[in-house]
Amino acid sequence: MPETLKRQSSDYCLALQPICDQHLRHVGDELLYRSSQHARSAQIEDPLVATARVSHMAFYEMGVEALTGSRQLFFNVPREWLFNPDLLPPVTERVVLEILEDIAGDAEVIEALQQIKSLGYCIALDDFVVTQATLPLLDVADIVKVDVLNDGIRDADLAIYQSRGLTLLAEKVEDFKTFQHCRDLGFTLFQGYFYAHPEIRPSQFNRNGNKTAQLRLLAVLQDENAEFEVLEPLLAQDPQLCIRLLRLCNSPLYRRECVIASLRQAMILVGFSRLRKLIVVVMLADSNPFNQLMLPKALTRASMCEKLAAETHADSPDSAFLVGILSMMDILLEEPLDKLCVQLPLSEEVKLALLKRQGRLGEILRLTIAFEEARLGSASQTVVERLNRCYLSSVSWANQLLGEVSRSADQKS
Numbered sequence: 001m002p003e004t005l006k007r008q009s010s011d012y013c014l015a016l017q018p019i020c021d022q023h024l025r026h027v028g029d030e031l032l033y034r035s036s037q038h039a040r041s042a043q044i045e046d047p048l049v050a051t052a053r054v055s056h057m058a059f060y061e062m063g064v065e066a067l068t069g070s071r072q073l074f075f076n077v078p079r080e081w082l083f084n085p086d087l088l089p090p091v092t093e094r095v096v097l098e099i100l101e102d103i104a105g106d107a108e109v110i111e112a113l114q115q116i117k118s119l120g121y122c123i124a125l126d127d128f129v130v131t132q133a134t135l136p137l138l139d140v141a142d143i144v145k146v147d148v149l150n151d152g153i154r155d156a157d158l159a160i161y162q163s164r165g166l167t168l169l170a171e172k173v174e175d176f177k178t179f180q181h182c183r184d185l186g187f188t189l190f191q192g193y194f195y196a197h198p199e200i201r202p203s204q205f206n207r208n209g210n211k212t213a214q215l216r217l218l219a220v221l222q223d224e225n226a227e228f229e230v231l232e233p234l235l236a237q238d239p240q241l242c243i244r245l246l247r248l249c250n251s252p253l254y255r256r257e258c259v260i261a262s263l264r265q266a267m268i269l270v271g272f273s274r275l276r277k278l279i280v281v282v283m284l285a286d287s288n289p290f291n292q293l294m295l296p297k298a299l300t301r302a303s304m305c306e307k308l309a310a311e312t313h314a315d316s317p318d319s320a321f322l323v324g325i326l327s328m329m330d331i332l333l334e335e336p337l338d339k340l341c342v343q344l345p346l347s348e349e350v351k352l353a354l355l356k357r358q359g360r361l362g363e364i365l366r367l368t369i370a371f372e373e374a375r376l377g378s379a380s381q382t383v384v385e386r387l388n389r390c391y392l393s394s395v396s397w398a399n400q401l402l403g404e405v406s407r408s409a410d411q412k413s
Contacts, residue, residue, distance in 0.1 A: 013037050014054045015198040016067065019074065019169070019191045022183050028072035028096070030191065031058055037202045051078055052087075052289040059089045067201065072096050074124060079103050082112040085119065087289045092120030096143065101127035105136030113140040124169070130157045143167045143189070148182060149174060162186055221276045228267050291332055296398050298328040301368055303394035308364050311386070323353045323361045324368065
């Protein structure tokens, strides 16, 4: 991920571009990302991150009712999200998922869209143009958006849409004359500057406050000499976190024979090392789709660092895990690594690994990242096989842990 993105401020927000019907009534809005409330355009450096952020703002911070009332809300969905329903908006009523123009209608995508439709979402095809590759998408679509400014309107395509009974939405309608022309052709929804420009909706949530609370708990967790007596009252300040921890510790993942009845009992049974990892996961695996998107990678990296350190017997596996998870904490918490290192009581060895990729822990982190990015160069076959083994084992562990977190969250709700 680009360094500029990691350093990006947390004042990003969303914008809504109104959609009207043939009678010029405001019937819907398209959800757009803005890097700040002063940005006139999206300025997107990473589409997945932008999608996750705008989704979190709209569906978790503000809420659909507050944003659009009874109107439809159009939300752009990248291909990666189609195969992970947990990342989709938590509400289906009046939510229209826009499938981007670069997504082809292959069998895997069609199957995912059929599953999504069965959940109750409406499907729109964005900037759609009929080709051999995109034609199968029409079988699962409800709405087709046509870019009338750049792509124009093709009579043959219109005949295909209308024969299937699809709703037609004309986008980038710049003037009233174009609106009238599209309306006469059978379009019933319209979007463009002739009707309205996007409206910025800044979030009222203080994101910095949440990060401060997370860092306080992380600071205690990274102290090797911390005692349960110190940790317990900190955890008690977050009742929801306590409940999720108790349920997680009582899950099949830990295979406890007794029933856990208290927070202290849960901490003792799990052990401090496991507890440290578990709490980090629970804190970050919240309703924020950005964290849901990035956390599997962060956990896999941390576990891989831990396993590599254990195999060499030259470094503490716990320290290697810490380096791995903190190496992505600047993305998850949107704080620069150097600032995080000041706020956490980290050893010099850990700081050296995080900030300069130096020392034995730094070497492990560099090797892990090189593996992730397929930059192993002239590494021997033995090294590649060892890294593959560690990676697959780490992915399995991360998926298992996240599955337990997800099930715990379902029980809570």
